[in-house]
Amino acid sequence: MKPRILLLIAFLTLTACKREQKISSSESTSISNLVQYKEQNGVLHLKSGNFTYDFKQNQIPFKKIILLNASMAGYISELGEENLVIGVSSPEYIFSGKIQNLLKEGKIQNVGNEQKYDVEKILSLKPDAIFTNHIASFDNTYQLLKNNGIQVIFLDEYMEQKPLEKTAYIKLFGKLFGKDKEAETKYQEIEKNYNELKKLALKAKEKPTVLANEMYGDVWYLPGGKTSAANFISDANANYILKNNSEEKAVTMSFEEVFAKSNDVRYWVNAGNHTSKKEMLSMNPFYGKLNVFNKGKTYVITGKERALANDFFESGVVRADLVLKDYIKIFHPELLPDYQLTYMKELQ
Template sequence: MSESKESPDGANFPQEPVKVAYSKTFEIDTLDGFQVLRIKDPQTGDSRDYTLVPKGMDAPENRAVIFTPVRDLSLFSVSFVGYLDALNALDKVKYIENINYIYNPAIIELYEKGSVMESGLYGQWNMEKLILNSPELMMINDFPESSNELNKLLKAGIKVLPIMEWQEQDPLARAEWIKVFGALLDQEEEAQFIFDQIEKDYHKASDEISPDTSGIQVLFSSMYQGVWYMPGGNSYLANLLRDAKGTYAWEHTIETGSLSLSFEEVILTSLKNDVWINPDANSLSELYARDGRYQKFVEELSGGVYQNNKRVNANGGNDYWESGVVRPDLILKDYAKMLYPDAKKGVELFYFQKLN
């Protein structure tokens, strides 16, 4: 833990900037001896600065301030659970949106004991509960916009911080957001250590995939309300597949989000594939029941269909969306197993399982 942040007399100041190697959506620099966290939205170009002030010290004027270390948090995304779990800081969680969204057994236990409460879904908060039991910091997935509900919370002294990890297209950039959580909790060294190991394991997993086995063709997702949403060529999934040395028919497109395709476009462009990942089904029979035409895709596969539903609890909480955000190394190892099973004999899938 950083002793300088705990010291009310400012000992060991100034604080140090945090090295950011992959992220495009945050920086942690210093100004006047304080760390300044800058959150950036790559879609709009907007940014917000938050000065991190050790508790017990006077805050600089005319700045958005977060006093550190933050002791309790309200989380409006299950992905935030993964970062806190990696830092062994789940005891800092005060609110989650809905317990049925949660996979982490420790959070569920804290909820059952009454230490963690439900806030209600984003924008549909239990205002009385939030104000009476105010968390120090609310974490949300976008820049906060002015609203009557949000203004009430802000007037009650609750600070709001946008967490933009979902805007990152590099898998390691999403993992690197653990450094933001480390800065908020005065656990910078732990966060850096954890990230360094994840980065090392990620590159090792990619390097171990032999060029002789590369080139496996992948199909992603399936139809949803008449549209087949396919990841764009600069998206998170495209970059993950690239690091797994796999290919897919839309890898040369420029989009960072999803492409909106028709069934006909997909079947004409990418009928013959080796592996189908995440068609949003728990079995082949469920997949065929949704649309019998899917069977033709499956018949053309050489490697099978996989869904990221291996770590799902009885209420539907899925660990892929929690720990998976901060552990792209484990996801990449799953991709290697799915794409090259003969080269990965004896390796067990962690987040995915093959559909029968």
């Protein structure tokens, strides 16, 4: 997969005198290799992966939307636009307290889950747009919705591997909701925080070695060296054991292969959603052979969890700065003595 890029380009806007109508305007923003949008002659042109969209002035900003992925809720909440949401799928996975309250009040409807969407309910709600990751097996459902005049917008933010590019999707949501300035301000704030934290991490006297993820069955799925997790670890000034790997996806290894690489590991992060080391060991006794399990520190991503909902996969998608801050606190606690972890939690 091509490496992601983040470009912000300002374009010339031509106007006549105050009493004359705007002749043309062109403003283009590139979020990453996956997503770019451009406003020209009153039409917003959006490219997202293999999909393109043209929105006329009378179509945006959207007033009624449906979310089919919990991660999308993070952007909505960051912009304070929860009231635009009229439907969600799998509400049990949504962390947002405001969205949960609107569900209880009946202002947001449950439209099914990734096994089966309630198409009739979706059509009855008449949303301006539906936001979802693209799932090929649902192409017939998507086409049915489109045939009934509903915009289905595919945004695969989970494929972005550079943390700030994932954050930058907030600009697109701002554009579609008529909150351009607010979205740009939010992005700049998070970007500034992130870059300042990266500089802070460089002040650390040590650069510890880090292991990530866990085993499923007989296979350990480690983040590739160019994944989001690997980039966070690098930006937090630590050595990820697969830092020289060039994959943007998970790399599979046996326990023996990981064991051979893990002798100097001091921190184990993203180790699933276990509740204790004892419980972790009961799931896989092999973990007890690792130095990091016995002498190091192990962290899971359950710091903000409520039942099945985990805010790491919601607000954490947007707040790259807070995720990085957690990693720095873990690897270099002396740099952030008063900070309490947001998304991560140490296993005892």
